[in-house]
Amino acid sequence: MEEVKASNFIEEIIEEDLRSGRCQSVRTRFPPEPNGYLHIGHAKSIVLNFGIAQKYSGETNLRFDDTNPETEETEYVEAIKEDIRWLGYQWARECYASDYFEQLYAFAEKLIRKGLAYVDDSSSEEIARMKGTPTEPGIESPYRHRTIEENLRLFREMREGKYRDGEKVLRAKIDMASPNMHLRDPIMYRIKHAQHHRTGNRWCIYPMYDFAHGQSDSIEQVTHSICTLEFVDHRPLYNWFIEQLEIFPSRQYEFARLNLTYTVMSKRKLLQLVNKGYVRGWDDPRMPTIRGLRRRGYTPESIRDFCERIGVQKRENIIDMSLLEFCIREQLNKIAQRVMVVLQPVKLILTNYPEHQVEWLSTENNPEDPSAGTRTVPFSRELWIESDDFMENPPKKYFRLAPGMSVRLKSAYIITCTGYEKDSEGRVHTVYAEYMPNSRSGDDQSGLKVKGTIHWVSVAHAIGIEVRLYDRLFTVENPDEQPGEFTDYINPHSLEIISQAYAEPSLAQAKPEDRFQFLRKGYFCVDPDSTPDRLVFNRTVTLKDTWVKELKKEISSSPLS
RNA sequence: UGCCCGAUAGUAUAAUGGUAGUACAGCAGAUUUUGGUUCUGCUUGUCCAGGUUCGAAUCCUGGUCGGGCAACCA
Numbered sequence: 001m002e003e004v005k006a007s008n009f010i011e012e013i014i015e016e017d018l019r020s021g022r023c024q025s026v027r028t029r030f031p032p033e034p035n036g037y038l039h040i041g042h043a044k045s046i047v048l049n050f051g052i053a054q055k056y057s058g059e060t061n062l063r064f065d066d067t068n069p070e071t072e073e074t075e076y077v078e079a080i081k082e083d084i085r086w087l088g089y090q091w092a093r094e095c096y097a098s099d100y101f102e103q104l105y106a107f108a109e110k111l112i113r114k115g116l117a118y119v120d121d122s123s124s125e126e127i128a129r130m131k132g133t134p135t136e137p138g139i140e141s142p143y144r145h146r147t148i149e150e151n152l153r154l155f156r157e158m159r160e161g162k163y164r165d166g167e168k169v170l171r172a173k174i175d176m177a178s179p180n181m182h183l184r185d186p187i188m189y190r191i192k193h194a195q196h197h198r199t200g201n202r203w204c205i206y207p208m209y210d211f212a213h214g215q216s217d218s219i220e221q222v223t224h225s226i227c228t229l230e231f232v233d234h235r236p237l238y239n240w241f242i243e244q245l246e247i248f249p250s251r252q253y254e255f256a257r258l259n260l261t262y263t264v265m266s267k268r269k270l271l272q273l274v275n276k277g278y279v280r281g282w283d284d285p286r287m288p289t290i291r292g293l294r295r296r297g298y299t300p301e302s303i304r305d306f307c308e309r310i311g312v313q314k315r316e317n318i319i320d321m322s323l324l325e326f327c328i329r330e331q332l333n334k335i336a337q338r339v340m341v342v343l344q345p346v347k348l349i350l351t352n353y354p355e356h357q358v359e360w361l362s363t364e365n366n367p368e369d370p371s372a373g374t375r376t377v378p379f380s381r382e383l384w385i386e387s388d389d390f391m392e393n394p395p396k397k398y399f400r401l402a403p404g405m406s407v408r409l410k411s412a413y414i415i416t417c418t419g420y421e422k423d424s425e426g427r428v429h430t431v432y433a434e435y436m437p438n439s440r441s442g443d444d445q446s447g448l449k450v451k452g453t454i455h456w457v458s459v460a461h462a463i464g465i466e467v468r469l470y471d472r473l474f475t476v477e478n479p480d481e482q483p484g485e486f487t488d489y490i491n492p493h494s495l496e497i498i499s500q501a502y503a504e505p506s507l508a509q510a511k512p513e514d515r516f517q518f519l520r521k522g523y524f525c526v527d528p529d530s531t532p533d534r535l536v537f538n539r540t541v542t543l544k545d546t547w548v549k550e551l552k553k554e555i556s557s558s559p560l561s
Numbered sequence: 562u563g564c565c566c567g568a569u570a571g572u573a574u575a576a577u578g579g580u581a582g583u584a585c586a587g588c589a590g591a592u593u594u595u596g597g598u599u600c601u602g603c604u605u606g607u608c609c610a611g612g613u614u615c616g617a618a619u620c621c622u623g624g625u626c627g628g629g630c631a632a633c634c635a
Contacts (some may be wrong), residue, residue, distance in 0.1 A: 008574095021622075032635095067634095068634060094632095123633095126626090134562090134564070135563045136563080165633085169633055179565090180563095181563095191633080208632095209634070228631060229567090233630050234630090235565095236565095254630095261572080310574080311573065311574045315627095316567075317574090320585060323572080323586085326586090327585095408594050414594095451596090452594095453595065477572095543595075543598095545596070545598040
């Protein structure tokens with residue numbers, strides 16, 4: 001048995017349960033409702049639930065909490081399964097609350113027979129009114145004291161379809177004066193004449209969450225049912241049903257859900273972003289959904305790493321997006337092949353380089369991983385360079401190209417700027433320079449030292465690609481807590497499309513989901529929108545850029561501001 | 562103003578009565594053919610008030626602040 005140390009309060013509870021003999025092994029479950037796509041908040045729960053099972057040699061069931069036929073669809077079931085697999089997890093059993101409908105129905109009858117449940121004919125408005133308020137007790141329904149026989153008969157008739165939606169409900173008989181609102185005779189079953197994604201029209205009564213979740217846990221012998229904080233108040237009810245039913249004693253534990261800066265996490269709000277066209281879909285690379293992150297270029301490993309780093313606690317929290325970005329940078333730095341791509345091109349002409357000469361220069365694929373090897377890139381007289389790698393009047397600490405200044409062209413030669421040309425609008429379109437023939441990378445006899453190295457692409461060999469630059473979706477850290485609508489804070493520059501960037505020719509073979517580091521620019525991933533003759537790249541995340549910070553300091557310290 | 566959670570650097574998270582530590586972020590420097598990576602150093606914290614104790618982030622009491630609960634949603 002390997003030495004394991006609890007890394008959060010839930011693991012502490014598990015270790016104590018194992019030690020005390022409350023359970024011999026551990027079983028958890030991940031219980032999504034199939035009415036939407038999974039997001040990074042679900043990933044926290046997935047990593048927690050599956051991680052615990054792995055750590056303590058237990059198992060995790062995937063269970064779809066499909067008790068509301070009006071909102072649930074098979075499409076979501078498939079999407080959820082794919083996302084969990086992509087994250088790297090395999091469930092022990094694939095379960096559905098709907099598989100237990102017959103059993104749940106029997107449980108309900110058992111409670112009726114124990115005098116602990118009754119059929120109520122009140123309308124939903126009446127029930128709400130009689131429920132009282134958090135500070136005032138509720139009052140008992142006039143139907144609360146029906147006989148067991150009558151309740152049994154009415155409940156069976158409910159199942160048989162004798163009543164319309166909303167005409168009757170089955171309620172637990174607990175305590176209308178309880179300080180816990182969930183114990184004021186909670187509804188167990190409601191009538192819905194609706195098509196269920198798995199049971200079709202076999203049922204017209206469906207159990208509520210509170211009468212399905214704990215019972216499903218119990219049926220599956222889940223030892224630790226881990227959910228989010230909003231269910232804390234449900235725990236007494238969770239336990240009450242299990243005790244009255246005298247079934248396997250699953251236990252519920254709650255942790256704080258994940259919040260991330262500069263995004264929203266609620267299903268409702270994500271749906272709104274999709275439906276109102278703020279993003280292109282659930283898999284838009286700006287979305288915090290698993291599919292969005294995947295399309296953006298995040299790896300399953302980086303998401304798991306993130307979920308482990310954020311920890312598990314009961315206090316409300318909002319995690320810096322920069323931590324997620326750190327996790328993906330850290331992994332991609334190790335594995336991503338480096339390539340040269342010019343995003344905002346300016347032409348560079350090496351006036352002393354022979355006109356039709358082409359040299360294929362060797363360059364490393366990944367300096368962090370020597371085993372990644374090298375490749376060659378074509379070098380010639382006319383090159384594309386990044387427009388912000390040249391300035392007419394550079395500030396003090398600028399060490400790129402400017403009149404009279406020298407830089408190293410990555411894996412090629414040292415050059416010195418000799419001039420430039422502007423168009424009618426005053427924009428520089430061509431830069432002229434001379435290269436030092438004896439300064440070639442790997443064979444540098446020039447003895448020169450330059451501060452800057454810039455990337456480049458040979459004009460004659462460049463391939464045109466589309467690049468989509470993504471930025472945070474919102475302009476504020478917490479769009480949920482701002483005055484007005486959260487959509488008022490959407491970042492209008494969250495997507496910038498560069499329709500013609502120039503890439504070195506080696507990129508032509510790239511396939512969807514391939515990841516690269518565009519040298520000095522960031523990590524990029526091939527988008528599925530790519531076609532054989534038109535590659536599309538998504539920027540996953542920029543490289544850390546201490547130069548932009550320097551620039552910002554310049555600006556803020558200038559007397560103009 | 563009923564019940565239930567919670568409160569440790571900017572953000573998270575450890576310390577389980579015994580030196581408040583770690584990560585991210587930030588700042589400064591070194592290295593660098595990516596202003597990347599790596600390395601070094603630095604700044605910043607126990608919500609408040611009492612109490613128990615030789616000793617309290619930790620235990621007790623009372624506050625304060627934040628969050629949740631009154632769906633035939635989950």
